[in-house]
Amino acid sequence: MVDAGYDQLRRFYNHCEQMLYNSDTKNPGRVILLGIVSDQIQRCRAELLIRWLRAEKQYTNTRCLEDLKAVIKNNKEVLTNEAIKVYPIGEILNGIPVEFREVPVSLVMDACLDSLGLFDNSHLTLNFIVKMGLWFTQQEMQKDLYRKDPVTGKAVNRLLVVSKELRLNPSIALKICDTGLSYAEFRSMCRLKRDKYANLTSDQLRLLSNKVLYRFQNQCENQAKQWKDKMEEIKKVAELKGWDITRNID
Structure with a gap:
């Protein structure tokens, strides 16, 4: 028979885990949300980069896409489909502003094709x-x-x-x-709506990627630390009682 105190600690521990790692798209855990926000920052910058290339270098989306495909083809052993998801565009395109250099190649290609998807602002309450x-x-x-x-x-x-x-x-x-x-x-x-990255203004993209999303990240990191600290506290209490609250119960 399961001890009531054990059961209570375990439920609280599981709750903390959910607050960190819940994968529900409507209510993601803090760790999952941090990944979502990091991706949003890079997507904002990918869209800004192709706008910068058009305005400053007269470099069209089509030309950029074709050149990137050629580079990938000539370096297919290194620039695999998985690698370009993290490979920095700054390693391929020279002379771009520093804030764009770490954007993954795959996202720049998506931006060229207007395939960055929708910006979901539901967490920016x-x-x-x-x-x-x-x-x-x-x-x-x-x-x-x-x-x-x-x-x-x-x-x-x-x-x-x-x-x-x-x-x-x-x-x-x-x-x-x-x-x-x-x-x-x-x-x-306040007026920001769920919309395609390509439909957001450059001012909105810059504000999101340079300020607002970073501050939201800080908030999520602080919240994640609090939940992780709670989990450690619960584990210590359980250990003092000789309980392993991380194991599965049949």
Whole structure:
């Protein structure tokens, strides 16, 4: 007969595991989500790279794809189908900006074919975006968000203006912090929808890959550490009682 205390610890341990490794697409574990976000960053950069190549080098998608296929064909022993999923494009294309050099070759090829798929923003909740805070530019402070109260003639609080402009629920508490998003960035993230990478604006792609997704990664890493620490604590308690809560019970 299973000890009640053992059963309780085991259930808590399994819960921690689920919070880390659950593969459910609607509610992925923190470790799984970290992998998803890393992939999203690289897909954003792959799309930005081909836009940069078109604008700066007049290098079309078709030409880029054909050249990459030729390189792969001439180096087929090294650049296998599996290898190009991690092989950096910077090892093949010279003179590209440093932020694009680690993008896998396969994703650049997908970008050339408009095959990067959909950007799923479901994990970038409004609550997460709001927690990032706001830090207005001078243009936003002095012009874009400047409103006068018709009764008092005084300037209206910019946070109230933002809330009204974006039609946010009045219960949502916006905050100012020096690491926050500009109003333009905040608005862009609030209006972000699930869409093809090719349909996102370059500003959205840059904001996601250089700032927002990295901050979300940090949050996930902190949460993952907390769950891993909990698992270790549970294991230690179980060991003191002589229990192995990691084994399967028939």
